[in-house]
Amino acid sequence: MAEVEDLLDDNDVVGLLRWLDEHRPHEIADEIARASPVQAVLLFRLLPKDEALTVFEELDPPDQQHVLSGLRDQSFRELVEAMHPDDRVRLLGEAPAKFAQRVLAGLSHRERVTTAALLGYPEGSVGRSMSPEPVAVRYGRTAGHALEAVREKGLEAETVYTLPVVDDQRCFVGTVSLRDLVLSAPDRPVAEFVDDGAPRVRATDDAEAAARLMSDANLVDLTVVDSEDRVVGLLTIDDAVDLIEEADTEDIARQAAATPWSGHYMSVSVVALARSRIIWLLLLIVAATLTVNVLQFFEATLAQVTALALFIPLLVGTGGNVGAQAATAAVRALAVGEVRVGDVPRVAWRECRVGLVLGVALGAVGLVVGGLLVDLPVAVTVAASLVLVCAWAAMIGSTMPLLAKRVGVDPAVISAPLVTTLVDATGLIIYFLIARLVLGL
Amino acid sequence: MAEVEDLLDDNDVVGLLRWLDEHRPHEIADEIARASPVQAVLLFRLLPKDEALTVFEELDPPDQQHVLSGLRDQSFRELVEAMHPDDRVRLLGEAPAKFAQRVLAGLSHRERVTTAALLGYPEGSVGRSMSPEPVAVRYGRTAGHALEAVREKGLEAETVYTLPVVDDQRCFVGTVSLRDLVLSAPDRPVAEFVDDGAPRVRATDDAEAAARLMSDANLVDLTVVDSEDRVVGLLTIDDAVDLIEEADTEDIARQAAATPWSGHYMSVSVVALARSRIIWLLLLIVAATLTVNVLQFFEATLAQVTALALFIPLLVGTGGNVGAQAATAAVRALAVGEVRVGDVPRVAWRECRVGLVLGVALGAVGLVVGGLLVDLPVAVTVAASLVLVCAWAAMIGSTMPLLAKRVGVDPAVISAPLVTTLVDATGLIIYFLIARLVLGL
Known part of the structure; x- marks a missing residue:
């Protein structure tokens, strides 16, 4: 498959023409999406006219813009005129105004009317895709x-x-x-x-x-x-x-706390990738300062028994994992329609029991690991905390997406990292309260 | 929608018949999947014969088994005989041997031959679904x-x-x-x-x-x-x-470190849910003991400057989030075919730069939060660690799925929790090494 890249680098037109002849439109579109903008246009121009449209319609809108911008006026107009109206609307929906004007100006009256009608429907509506x-x-x-x-x-x-x-x-x-x-x-x-x-x-x-x-x-x-x-x-x-x-x-x-970006993973820029992730990371790091506050509150306990600090990553990590599993399952079940907003109590009760089962198993591991590495009271603290934190994490993780949907928020924003961060802070409170109890501090 | 549940609880046959008449097969199938096994069979038996098959084929195999087990021999045979061969094979693929025998025994010769031929193809192959x-x-x-x-x-x-x-x-x-x-x-x-x-x-x-x-x-x-x-x-x-x-x-x-389960989220048992999650959690908690070892190694440093402990959840949490984002993006890009195994160096270099951009922004937040809550040297340590940990996490998170695929492992098993756990331990080493350097310990 690296073949095309080599052919492009060598400017081997004969080889490229043979390669194009041997591959299907969606395979060609994939290579165009992966190539640099200049090479993408080169590859596209080599296509026979009757195949160019099919390949073009397989591209994502950002790549379609790249290709179109590299074409002469005549080919540009012919291509957008021949597109299916719904594909054209998809292209225009994401394009800058100037580009959209150029597209519309080149259309025949009939196609312009059809396109304008579809563009009249709100973004994300059926009208835009029909x-x-x-x-x-x-x-x-x-x-x-x-x-x-x-x-x-x-x-x-x-x-x-x-x-x-x-x-x-x-x-x-x-x-x-x-x-x-x-x-x-x-x-x-x-x-x-x-x-x-x-x-x-x-x-x-x-x-x-x-x-x-x-x-x-x-x-x-x-x-x-x-x-x-x-x-x-x-x-x-x-x-x-x-x-x-x-x-x-x-x-x-969204489940990984990134905002979706548009286009092919290999052709999207580093800045665009960073932008799709930074907002949630900033929110989450601010939320994570809550854990710093919690630990400051318990700093005296921590100074007395440094061994407690050793298990912090293990405890919050495990709680986060359990919460992430529950949240992911709930978000997916909502997406495919298996769970409804009214199911909150039933889901919470189910997941609480799932969390308890998991917590007991993981707590047993915690007891053994703790017993081997530090003294027994700390190990007991870790084990007891794991049981409670798992039940709590599963319940929170599974119900938050449903509650989000109820108040009209996309349940997918209840990402694994968001649940993890929230469980971190509350998990630490549980941990230190149990520590005080068990260790008699 | 709660209507059907009420009608079932009241055994209101007239109401149920009216409800069935007013709804489409896939809506009826959804209610059957959500109902208890006994009520599911009741609902199914009320269906007119010509609609029963369509509804039945919309169900997931575990729910199909429930319904079939509640039918009399005659209806049982008629139903499996009328199914499309590929749907029948899907049902048999997950059924216990005894149940499968009962199904095959009831089939006409012709249908049995067709079914056996399809069952001859390996699980997950096209032959099973065609x-x-x-x-x-x-x-x-x-x-x-x-x-x-x-x-x-x-x-x-x-x-x-x-x-x-x-x-x-x-x-x-x-x-x-x-x-x-x-x-x-x-x-x-x-x-x-x-x-x-x-x-x-x-x-x-x-x-x-x-x-x-x-x-x-x-x-x-x-x-x-x-x-x-x-x-x-x-x-x-x-x-x-x-x-x-x-x-x-x-x-x-898999992205949330759960093994997939079969069937409807609301009808699968608590034990089955717990089983789908426990294996990975056990592996992850064992991997997380690595963080305990790392912290034990640096326990002296920790005892000297307790303030360092306060930022552990924030630091490992942020590193984990960045790694999870990168891993999720890579797994998805692999699944839809936008990234190939050979892209490791290109992906690593892109994501390393993305991670650096993110790390600088998050490090700035860390510096401010640290400066407000503790003294400057610790704040500088936190900020510098965030920059390095983010770059490292993005690189590891994005390349691990590709490497997994190269050695023949399903890239989706490189879950966000797995990446998080690995980044936790390495992130702590980076943190304490920088702390020793900055604090001159």
Whole structure:
């Protein structure tokens, strides 16, 4: 795979052309994303015209901007004109105003109108990701009529596998699948095999939720309607998969207390990476000063029995790990819809018991390690603290994401590091209170 | 949504029937997964026969087992006979032997042969998730012939949107889409619109990789072949989406140092949850005794300047957070294919610089906090340690997943807690060495 990089470094055009010929659009797009901006444009320009569009649509918006900025006006216009409207909107959504103007100015009137309509929907809504102008079928028609409509308008539509069925006001009635139409006798009415319980979403609905609905209900396309239930588009499964992957990537980044960044990991700049992480780190280090305060409060105890200090990283580390596990499980269960906001008491009770089980096992290890390295009273303190801290950490870690969602905050911001930091301070209080009790200080 | 739980508690059959009538299969499946085993069976039995299968196929295998175990022999047999072969294999893959025997014994000969063939593929392979017996088209035929084949065999096939094109030996040549067939004139040869570069995978290939390929290449179906390139099945996009969601859930669990569990978060037992977490916690607490050793080694320094102890949780916590962010980013980039094993030096150098940027910012905070709470030399020690620890943590955290993959270990096991624990011990060594230098001990 290092091959392309070598070919680019050597400016070996013949070799590059052969390589391009042998690889699929998504593989080529991946190499373009990894290359430097100059080499990315070089590689892209070598593509045959009919393949260039497919490769281009596989790129992330920041890489699309790089490539476009390196093209001459004529190629630039042809490319953005040929893009699917939803892909174009995705590109424009993240672009600087000047760039967006250049794109819009180059479009034909028809495409500009379609694009502007999609841009009118809020960011993160279904409207931004849908394919507009689907092939719709009137409720009163026959299968033969419907197939005729597919043949007439199907070339321009992004998908024809699911056809929304509409009444005379273009309002949504249900869907038919192309499969049913093909398998049916041509003279049978569409009404016979319309799925009138097929779900639809509003164009202003949340795009991630719509994508998860498609995954749950095994849909290839999902009908999108406006506020008056008129069909305005279809969300296709390939876009839904991208939405789910993107949402998972964001959730994973948030779970590690980083804000998501846009674009390819290997092409994003060091500064952008640092920026995506610094805000949470600053918040967390300020929160961590709480641990300094707690330890200052117990400084006399600490000075009396220095051995207590030896177990601080082990204790707060373990508590943090248990809390992180619980929080991660809860965030994921919320994301895929297995847990709901109302489940707080049930989840808290379950996780508290899980934490106790874990705490007893880990406390036993703590007792042995402590007994070997220091004297027994400190070991007992460590073991007892582990039991309590684990139960506490599991309960806090699992319920915080649910409570966050209840007050309207994205549960994924309840990251493992945030839970860890909070558990650190409270865990230390538990530790020193038990120490005073056990050691009689 | 609490409605169903109330209806179940009240044994309100009329209310339940109305509720079932008003909801979609995937919503009903979700409620069954959340209910107790007894109530799950009650709810399932109330379903009309034609809907029962769809709901059943939406359940996770452990919940499917619960439901099946509550059915009478007749219904049991009818249900497993009607399942799609790939769903049946998924159920059997996780079931105890006795249960699996009961399922296989109830099948018709034909279904038993198909099921046994799929079960012959290794766990986690494409063969286990594919739909067997796709509608294939001969290369020499016309579009009209191909549509005829779809009409004949399409009712039994799970999908007809992508048709593998085969030669006389049933070997893979490419694919045609139902869309192209419908849009084309019936007398045009299939050869004209076959996509002969369409990717295919071996039945023994990794299922997650195949699913990610479908997502990258925007495929609705992916052809599956045997070792002699003969078409044996199709992987459909709805199964691919499930595979991706499952893989992401597993990666997320591993990122928090838990082993993935099977089934619905709300129906899995406390013991199973604890078991999924305890192994890593035990390993990590043993690794954490390293921090106790390090601190024991520096105990004299600690006894001389107790103030150093106050910043231990803040320092190791921050280092752990930076390491966790870097590790999480690297694991995700590997999963979605943005980073490759060969990228170690490039990633290490990038993340080292990211870590330095972060360390300088956090070190400044450390200096201020330290200056306010204790005397300046300790504050300087804390600040300098933060700079070095952050750079070190980012480098270690980002490269460890890549190195793990290189030696054949799942990179997702390089969890945030594992990185945190390792960074803790090394971070403490850095801290105390700097302390000795700055404080002149």
